[in-house]
Amino acid sequence: MKESFDILFVDDDDDLAAGYVRWFEKNGHNVIHTTSGQDGISQCDKRDFGIAVLDWNLPGLSGLELVQRMRDVNPDTEVIVLTGEGTIQNAVESMRRGVFDFLSKPFSMPELERRCIAAMERRQLRKENSQLREVIDRSQPPAKEMIGQSEAIAKVFRLIERVAPTDNPVLIEGESGTGKELVAQAIHRGSSRSARPMVTVNCAALPEQLVESELFGHEKGSFTGATAAKPGLFEVADGSTLFIDEIGEMPLALQPKLLRVLEDGSLRRVGSEKERRVDVRIVAATNRNLKTEVEEGRFREDLYYRINVLTVELPPLRDRGDDIGMLVNHFVGETHELEDDARASLESYEWPGNVRQLINTIKRAKILADDLITIDDLPEELDKGSDSSLVRSTNGSMAAGSLMALQCQHIKDVLEQENGNKSAAARVLGVERRKLYRMMKQHGIEG
Numbered sequence: 001m002k003e004s005f006d007i008l009f010v011d012d013d014d015d016l017a018a019g020y021v022r023w024f025e026k027n028g029h030n031v032i033h034t035t036s037g038q039d040g041i042s043q044c045d046k047r048d049f050g051i052a053v054l055d056w057n058l059p060g061l062s063g064l065e066l067v068q069r070m071r072d073v074n075p076d077t078e079v080i081v082l083t084g085e086g087t088i089q090n091a092v093e094s095m096r097r098g099v100f101d102f103l104s105k106p107f108s109m110p111e112l113e114r115r116c117i118a119a120m121e122r123r124q125l126r127k128e129n130s131q132l133r134e135v136i137d138r139s140q141p142p143a144k145e146m147i148g149q150s151e152a153i154a155k156v157f158r159l160i161e162r163v164a165p166t167d168n169p170v171l172i173e174g175e176s177g178t179g180k181e182l183v184a185q186a187i188h189r190g191s192s193r194s195a196r197p198m199v200t201v202n203c204a205a206l207p208e209q210l211v212e213s214e215l216f217g218h219e220k221g222s223f224t225g226a227t228a229a230k231p232g233l234f235e236v237a238d239g240s241t242l243f244i245d246e247i248g249e250m251p252l253a254l255q256p257k258l259l260r261v262l263e264d265g266s267l268r269r270v271g272s273e274k275e276r277r278v279d280v281r282i283v284a285a286t287n288r289n290l291k292t293e294v295e296e297g298r299f300r301e302d303l304y305y306r307i308n309v310l311t312v313e314l315p316p317l318r319d320r321g322d323d324i325g326m327l328v329n330h331f332v333g334e335t336h337e338l339e340d341d342a343r344a345s346l347e348s349y350e351w352p353g354n355v356r357q358l359i360n361t362i363k364r365a366k367i368l369a370d371d372l373i374t375i376d377d378l379p380e381e382l383d384k385g386s387d388s389s390l391v392r393s394t395n396g397s398m399a400a401g402s403l404m405a406l407q408c409q410h411i412k413d414v415l416e417q418e419n420g421n422k423s424a425a426a427r428v429l430g431v432e433r434r435k436l437y438r439m440m441k442q443h444g445i446e447g
Helices: 014-026 037-046 063-073 088-096 109-137 151-163 180-189 208-216 252-264 290-295 301-307 323-332 340-348 354-368 403-417 422-429 433-443
Strands: 006-010 030-034 051-055 078-083 101-104 170-173 199-202 241-245 281-286 310-313
Touching: 006 014, 006 037, 014 030, 014 109, 030 037, 037 051, 037 063, 051 063, 051 109, 063 078, 063 088, 078 109, 088 101, 101 109, 151 180, 151 310, 170 180, 180 241, 180 281, 208 252, 252 301, 290 301, 323 340, 323 354, 340 354, 403 422, 403 433, 422 433
Parallel strands: 006 030, 006 051, 051 078, 078 101, 170 281, 170 310, 199 241, 241 281
Antiparallel strands: none
């Protein structure tokens, strides 16, 4: 199917222009015709055209002046000059100003359309290069694979397979640290837009006054510090996927602007009246209950239903069973070994911060440990969930009965045996002295 585009004809020959306009409209393109250069500039102020076909000899503005003004107003518009009085000098000078082609009247309508298509291909290539540079500048980390075999995460994998190939918005819900960005990356990789990089923005990480500029862009001088025009992330993500993390943090005043982009792809930069159009798929994520946010007036109901077409709910780590052990093995890697008590502690903990907390805990342990990660390399809060460790008699056999009571009594016995010498007691118990202090505090044993 042939791609359509927006085209501006600027020509004071009404009869000739009418023929071109009919031809392009018949072939599915959107066409605006003006008869003067000034009117053409005014149209470019209001709208983002893919192609502008200009007559070289117009009243009021010379061909070169019109080309330069057109490039100043919208540098992304590809310009084709069509003239009945072409010279080599004019052609060369116009090419220097960035004109795509310089053609002599009369010119075949089918051939003009082919030249316009070629110009659009150049425009698209420039846009893709710009998008790639923007993403590289933002140092987007490489995509990571999701790990797990539990039924809870397998359900998520099945949902990703179903929603990824569609072009609908997706809402990812889940507690902080459950891996919502990984789900967004997986959805993007499974979509028809995967050849272009996914663009990411976190609404919670931006000051409220900068969210609009970051998403929609701004013009030079539109606010203090805006020393140059800058495209927003919607423009950067044109033709690709925009992942909006923590969408529940988006300021209420900006939500109608987001709704409009979702509905018809149109937006305006801060400080501009020009309509721009983008083709962007939205994947949004939140750790809030957006339905409650709607009920309490902090999130627009129409926007909620617009982004909630397809929903992926991520389970907390505590509900993923044996996945915790798989994740522990993955993040510990081959550079370290894991003591049994430390493994038991990691696998039995509730992980309120989910996978992110697990990753940070293991990173910390690998820094503190040599080659073997022990329970002493883990944060104190993990010990409270793993009292199966180190309840042994002095000859090394496991004690019986109530684990907590036996551990408390055994520590007291060893301390008494060693006349209160904590270093000696720790050696008998086979733990670091720091660990012994924690155990004594946990059981209320006085020094």
